[in-house]
Amino acid sequence: MKRLRTLPKWFKRRIGYARLLCLALLIGFAALRVADPAPVEEIRVRTFDAFQRIDPRKKTARPVTIVDIDEKSMETFGQWPWPRTRLADLITELTELGAVVIAFDAVFPEPDRLNPDLAADTFRNLDEETRARLRALPSNDQIFADAIRKSRVVLGESGLPEEIATLDKTLPVTGLAMLGEEPQRFMFEFPGLLRNVPVLEHAAAGRGLFTIRPERDGIVRRVPMIMLAQGQTMPSLTFEMLRVATGSGTILIKAEKAGIKSLGIKGVQIPTDHNGQLWVHYARNDASIYVPAINVLEKNVAPDMIAGKLVLIGTSAVGLNDIKTTPVSRAMPGVEIHAQVLESALTGAVISQPNYGIGIEFAAAMLLGLLVIVFAPLFGPVSLVIFGGAFASVLVGTSAYFYTQHRLLIDFTYPLMSTTSIYLTLIFSAFVREQAQRRQIRSAFGQYLSPALVEQLAQSPEKLVLGGEEREMTIMFSDMRGFTSISETYKNDPQGLTALMNRFLTPLTNAILDRKGTIDKYMGDAIMAFWNAPLDDKDHELNACEAALDMLDRVDELNQAREQEAKQEGRPFIPLNAGIGLNTGVCVVGNMGSDQRFDYSVFGDSVNLASRLEGQSKEYGFPIIVGSKTALAVKDKFAILELDFIMVKGKKEPEVIYAIAGREDTAQSGRFQRLRNLTIEMLACYRNRDWHGALAAIARGRKTDEANSLELLYNLYEARIRGYLEDPPPEDWNGAFALLTK
Structure with a gap:
């Protein structure tokens, strides 16, 4: 009886319910391929269409x-x-x-x-x-x-x-x-x-x-x-x-x-x-x-x-x-x-889908699916991404090889869909476990809307329908730095942590709303917001940057008050810090969801880049990092400092990123001018492969009064340059650096 009671725990530890679910998915996809409903067939034939568009028949004769x-x-x-x-x-x-x-x-x-x-x-x-x-x-x-x-x-x-x-x-x-x-x-x-x-x-x-x-x-x-x-x-x-x-x-x-x-x-x-x-x-x-x-x-x-x-x-x-x-x-x-x-x-230029092709598809789906089920939970996130990209490349490459070399149509979409579904199920199960401790905070702060949106919907209730429109918008992601360390000090006081989150997010929210922004959602200690929707805002880039600087000012005010409280209560003081990413581009915005429940939200490639920029603020040592389109729109109003030329995960084109170091008065100061000149000199040497010149510029910068402001940036570039000295980039390197993290 004791063994029977411990069987679920053993099963969960050694095999896991996620793997069992994935086995069921594998069987389900096999049944789906046998049934071959219209959507599955359409995906397959659309793939074959793509092959023909990419490599159509070349006419060698006109009979x-x-x-x-x-x-x-x-x-x-x-x-x-x-x-x-x-x-x-x-x-x-x-x-x-x-x-x-x-x-x-x-x-x-x-x-x-x-x-x-x-x-x-x-x-x-x-x-x-x-x-x-x-x-x-x-x-x-x-x-x-x-x-x-x-x-x-x-x-x-x-x-x-x-x-x-x-x-x-x-x-x-x-x-x-x-x-x-x-x-x-x-x-x-x-x-x-x-x-x-x-x-x-x-x-x-x-x-x-x-x-x-x-x-x-x-x-x-x-x-x-x-x-x-x-x-x-x-x-x-x-x-x-x-x-x-x-x-x-x-x-x-x-x-x-x-x-x-x-x-x-x-x-x-x-x-x-x-x-x-x-x-x-x-x-x-x-x-x-x-x-x-x-x-x-x-x-x-x-x-x-x-x-x-x-x-x-x-x-x-x-x-x-x-x-x-x-x-x-x-x-x-x-x-x-x-x-x-x-x-x-x-x-003789014929193509065909051999009758044995379905056997190849089944074998590929079963083999890859079982490999993912067995080995994917043993790897870390980066390894999983590399592994997933590798098997997708193998499937696509094999299918392309059969088409280009033998003119055979072998479907890769079925094994790819099957294996990807299993892969995503395992990823999702791991994500759920890791995010359980923050679920309560996300639930408490996830339903806020901007007053502007509420008022507009109140005046025009017919807008409460599904759908979206394309707009040029500025997107903001903001996150608390050091949340894990702070939450550990409240492990015995969850109510205190909730109160702190309210105290942190409220002034940041007000700064956004005061500058005509719309709150999209709260994600634990993070805020996502946007400008130029639902109401038009021709100065959306300017207002977003003003809001970001206001947010830093209000965090400073909050830290001053908390430091005073900590002294009075005789407890240690841990300052709160915010990282902010801003990006401007064309997005789709509107009511997204189902007929029963939907939210006014935004999505698009520009949104993803804003999120990536927020994640990089701690790496470069500047709390506000913006994309190139945002920076060019406000360059005459703020102290803009070029940081890097990067290739972020999920994008094909590199992006120049900038820091906002202050408003116009800061931009006119001699201190900022020296910061910018030091950075320009170092970046010019770096992008021209003058590694020793770049290191010399960094060394000179560290001797100035402004060294502290650029220390993290100097450390980042120094580490890259020393890596390139040992393993130089390829000849066609354009100066872009591929980020390994989001």
């Missing part, structure tokens, strides 16, 4: 020409559909120019409305002799069929969402051969099939579906190469063109238990996904492969544009609604997608 029924052609010859006699002329001209195969990205399901016999029955006031002569003329469809028969033409057909009761199943179809599993159960199926009039079907060398299926988000990534339509197994228009061009009699379909693997004809084998779809390896839009139909009909086309080419007849006219979205283009004509398929197949 396809598009005869474009464009706006100019329709303006000359009339709106679509054209008379079949004109299409016969088009076929004849293309054949004479040496086209290998001609295909229509269109279907002709009904007789031509301009057939002579229809005119004989429709036109009024015709004498019987004229009617008889019209009926004796060959139909436009027959003329079109004769032109088709003299060439190698593939007619387009279309899959329909509803069955056609009058479908003629005696019309010719392409022969098929199958190897392996029964492939039809994996194919996309259309209930109906729209075919051409029989006279055209019998004359054509081939028939294929031109139907393109956009995915859930409307983007065409995959094109079915083989489909079922009203019980008929039909090749795509493009694959049928390849069959006719190679003179193959049948199409070979290879299938396995996981699905269709590939389609083959004489000399060509195309890998597909399990549904028989080809991942189109897109190139950028290529206007050079288009020839207007009017140019062909008027015999005004360069012969080499047609001779030896596969020719697609289609349209780029917007009015005919054949414009698609692809990973590399928001407006690609459907006929060009067919051309891209043909180019990929003929040049």
Whole structure:
């Protein structure tokens, strides 16, 4: 019984409930991948889209020409559909120019409305002799069929969402051969099939579906190469063109238990996904492969544009609604997608998602997930970040390698999401434990709003809705220095610590509100505030800096009062100090949260930088550190001192940071001028790699009356320089220093 009672404690100490939760997450993500809901699939295919945008197919040849029924052609010859006699002329001209195969990205399901016999029955006031002569003329469809028969033409057909009761199943179809599993159960199926009039079907060398299926988000990534339509197994228009061009009699379909693997004809084998779809390896839009139909009909086309080419007849006219979205283009004509398929197949530049890819994804997710569960709790925060970045880089790099080197689509988002969720769960559990001792203080001070916001919401209650707007704002983070040491003196007096926090935060809050600031939140002993929202403040940078200096003045006043109280009570005095970070930039501000509970808050990259600057104030020895945009806006009003050129965690671009040492009177003082000159001299030597010159400048500075003000800054740079003397920075070093802490 005793062992049973101690089992939960042993489990918590040796394994931990967080690890158990992570194991459950790992299993849950495996089930999620098997189910493959729409959001998971969309993340995966969006990643593949990014690969195509970064590294699209490079055109090494142009074996396809598009005869474009464009706006100019329709303006000359009339709106679509054209008379079949004109299409016969088009076929004849293309054949004479040496086209290998001609295909229509269109279907002709009904007789031509301009057939002579229809005119004989429709036109009024015709004498019987004229009617008889019209009926004796060959139909436009027959003329079109004769032109088709003299060439190698593939007619387009279309899959329909509803069955056609009058479908003629005696019309010719392409022969098929199958190897392996029964492939039809994996194919996309259309209930109906729209075919051409029989006279055209019998004359054509081939028939294929031109139907393109956009995915859930409307983007065409995959094109079915083989489909079922009203019980008929039909090749795509493009694959049928390849069959006719190679003179193959049948199409070979290879299938396995996981699905269709590939389609083959004489000399060509195309890998597909399990549904028989080809991942189109897109190139950028290529206007050079288009020839207007009017140019062909008027015999005004360069012969080499047609001779030896596969020719697609289609349209780029917007009015005919054949414009698609692809990973590399928001407006690609459907006929060009067919051309891209043909180019990929003929040049061997195809991409595919192998059926074994999901096995690789599962193995990566399980292996990395278990490694994180076992080893992540044993490392410190910095090691965890490095470890997390390493495994993310490995996953992304592996996927990119398969794509760039082998043109295989291997998904890294699933193992990355799975492992990241486990990683964040472990991080969060550690964070909860470390923050438990400060939770009570955060709870007590976390609900304050500025009076300006309260008044505005009272006047306009309709603003209590979710949403945000972009504004240029100045953000402040302020924190008490030495909070841990101070809290230890109150370990037996938590009420006293709470009273001290109230006494510390109240004057700082008033300083912010007096300068038109808005309190975003309290975080234990820290304050986050911002300017220029919800009310406009054109001087937000100036007011934020004034508030920061006011806060330091009020902390000094508080320390004087507390020191006097400590003397009277005969107890030691520990001064309170504040560190402040300010930064200006575009942020999103508004009511953030859920429909039931939300706060007026701000977020953005500029907010993150302000937080990082506050954390660095203790390192540089100045209580107020500001970003470059804030400093440049107020440089004529305050004593501004350049400190460093840094690369903070989470940002790609380095930032020049400054200290605010006082107001305008301080800036004009001789003491501050000497401080600034000493700093400028030291920084110039440092950034020019003149390490000994920088050390000499530091040594001279330490001999001045102002040495005490710059001691921490001197210590920081001296340590860096001595490190660079042993291990110099790279040749392309721009003077920026990457901060290792937040």
